[in-house]
Amino acid sequence: MTDDLLARHQAVMPSWVTTYYGDNAIELVSGSGRRVTDAAGRTYLDFFGGVLTNMLGYDIAEVREAVERQLATGIVHSSTLYLIRQQVELAEKIARVSGIPDARVFFTNSGTEANEAALLFTTNHRRSNQILAIRNSYHGRSFAAMAITGHRSWSASALSPVSVSWLNSGERLRGRMKGLSDADHIDAAVEDLREVLATTTSGDVAALIAEPIQGVGGFVHAPDGLLGALKKELDNHGILLIADEVQTGWGRTGDHFWGYQAHDVQPDLITFAKGIGNGFALAGVVGRAELVNAVPATSFSTFGGNPISTAAGNAVLDYVLDHDLQANAARTGTILLDGLRAALGDTKIVGEIRGRGLMIGIEFVRPGTTDPDTAATMRVFDECRKGGLLVGKGGLYGNVLRMGPPLTLTEDEAREGLAILTEAIRTADAESF
Template sequence: MSDLLARHRAVMPDWVALYYERPIEIVSGRGRRVTDADGRTYLDFFGGIVTNMLGYDVAEVREAVERQLATGVVHTSTAYLLRGQVELAEKIVRLSGIENAKVFFTNSGTEANETALLLATYARKSDQVLAMRQSYHGRSFGALGVTGNRSWRNNSYSPLNVHFLHGADRRLPQFAGLSDADYIKVCVEDLRHLLATATGGDVAALIAEPVQGVGGFTMPPDGLLAAYKEVLDEYGALLISDEVQTGWGRTGETFFGIQAHGVTPDIMTFAKGLGNGFAIGGVVARGELMDALHASGLSTFGGNPIAMAAANATLDYVLEHDLQANAAKLGALIIGGLREAAGRLPVVGDVRGKGLMFAVELVDPGTGEPAPALAGRMMEETRERGLLVGKGGLYGNVVRMAPPLTLTEDEAREGLGILIDSLEATNEAAK
């Protein structure tokens, strides 16, 4: 393993970070567990960054891919009719709730968000875009422009004129103690003031994650995005919901995260879990927005037959097995258990989440300040106990988790036990 690590460091960029003091190589997986090159098996609570939505070696997905491979057609491009692409688009249109919707497939969430921003700015003939503080929308030039997290931005340049809104930062002193209703009111008034002072009025869109992924699973209170849209509608501005991490029932309460706000967006982006590990992304939007672009366009690899076979099988599996309900049930079990334990652990600043998308914020027990080193310590503790988790948050002090939606109750309890043991060890080390 040390040889592979040295080879990695010799040829991969320094900014491609690796988890753990002793990085691991995952060589096989089955169900919700993976095995590393040393033969150690782990329960996976991160799923390749919210991507292996069904887990590993799922027969229905594997067989669908094998059937497509057997045809000999791995790729043709969007210059030809693609049956799997049309079938998947029909399902997504139906599930989205967007009226007269159409779908464009890409290779990633970054590309999907770039496409959504193109649609919005073209429709509104404006480069002015609103985004949320603490957000993350991808690593390309435009997507980084609407990312409100300095840790992920290499420069201040952007093709867009961007203003950032409040909405997932309730722990700031000026918002502490506010009820959901009062916080929403304050945020909406701030939006109105921003539109009146910092923009030309012709804003193209607001892009928002219903639950902020890299932001550490922070989220606005339900209803805020609907309240924002009421104001946006007055100006003709569009609402883009970035569902790259929140889609397909992961939050438990709704199939797409935005639906918890009681509003339908104009544009929705998706990626990650839909392919259960195969590269896929896309945009679903009102037909008039999607059709409006005057220049020719295509996606060489977006929506290719292999990815479509995997995605169709994955989405069918989610729906046929009602994995949204499973996420709601087991998410409540784990989040409830973590909150109960947090009461006796000063190192825990917050436990938050929806469904199988939850996080623990680590703080200095003496000052309450963000403690990224303790988050790193907790990750090492969980790894030693056989559980893989992720990290995020504006200050890098949040351990975030998104297990496969196929998680069983026994595995949920096993993972919860490991998390609590790891928090106890981290709390002890912080004394």
């Protein structure tokens, strides 16, 4: 029973490994397409996809068959001390779609490890441990990744192996950038960068790491072109740019294959994870050869890029490209975003509806203010579950509903989810005062 499993979970797992829905935590036991079924037999439309990881959805034949073919060889693991055909083939594909000339790819198991590797490459290359990061960002749960995470509730330690200086986020509902036009926002951000470089660094900064759209931060994103404007200033100082595409990559934003492409910029390194494995542990870094090669010692990842995960990754990337899921993300994302804005314009608790493609956030506030309303967020969150829809939460104040449905979402499923969302929000809005 799920209740028994929850008690067992709480008895052996750390207290900080929490589950959604409190005492009503659910165990997912099967899935197909965009739907999952829990241990009680209840089926849900999934708009969160294992935190944007089940990018193609569930029980995808092409992925399952690719993994089964590799399993049938008996080689589940060999390490990179031996050639791994699946790994090389996937690296070739990723290098090709990255847009980076003479690219090299290093595979890891998670986005956290990918960002750690990117920090290693850039700090070695620049011979500096200074990093620029963005407020409200999230880059992982390891030592250095926490240090560059600008989100206090996700930073479990104040200790750090890097020296971090912080830039303003793309937050436009409140804060310093509130009310600015896109052009003024970009000008202010560039001026902020210049001031930070002049005041809180010794000049020889290694890199700026930035999410094109902040994931855990609540799908906050700055105006298009901002990273390109920042890169021009970074180039004046030889500072590298790392694009954290763990959540924004592989066509999820609809308009572009990579989130950075909205910014008229070419990063020096791109980190990727989550969706490329569609549930299998697969992540990595792709970047310029001189940077990725900047490791003056023997190093490898024991499980990163193993035959099973890269077999899945090859099938996932082929599926994304063959079925043009980027275009599908644009179509279905438009149904959701336009539908939400049309249906919820008169609600009191919705502060902002934002996003791009199938990366959508709804921020809830107390009526008549921009003050975060976590209670309303939880009410909507629970109402969605009751209506048969799984969504996520996030944001600096925990008041943002996050949605990252599988990129295979159909138009009918988008409308179905939209109806459940609208009803859940209107229910919570009617209770507000």
